[in-house]
Amino acid sequence: MTSRYSRRQLRGLGIVATGRRITRTSDSTFQVKSQSGVGFYWVRTHAGKFSCECADYQKVGKHCKHIFAVEFSHKLPAILEMNSGALSTAPYPQVERPLPRPRMKVTRPSLVKYD
Ligand SMILES: [Zn+2]
Numbered sequence: 001m002t003s004r005y006s007r008r009q010l011r012g013l014g015i016v017a018t019g020r021r022i023t024r025t026s027d028s029t030f031q032v033k034s035q036s037g038v039g040f041y042w043v044r045t046h047a048g049k050f051s052c053e054c055a056d057y058q059k060v061g062k063h064c065k066h067i068f069a070v071e072f073s074h075k076l077p078a079i080l081e082m083n084s085g086a087l088s089t090a091p092y093p094q095v096e097r098p099l100p101r102p103r104m105k106v107t108r109p110s111l112v113k114y115d
Pocket of ligand 1 (some may be wrong): 067
């Protein structure tokens, strides 16, 4: 199954992927750091609907990247669980087993007998 994400959704994913950008400040409010790193936007939920104070949301009135970021961050555990089969077969480099320790010749110091 493939799904296409809109540009705003991808930007929201980008916010989630960079980490530590979303802070839940109450049951219904989230602080999302701006991608420029300067300042943040408030995302609010009310009656199951999100709103954001950014210019994009104010202008278009649809989910902006900040709202998608909050949604993705909520869904992430479920998304990972749903795709856990894919993850185990994904062509990511597997964690390498530690190399066997080199067999070293242990040379014992010869016993010296003192009389
Ligand atoms: Zn926004």
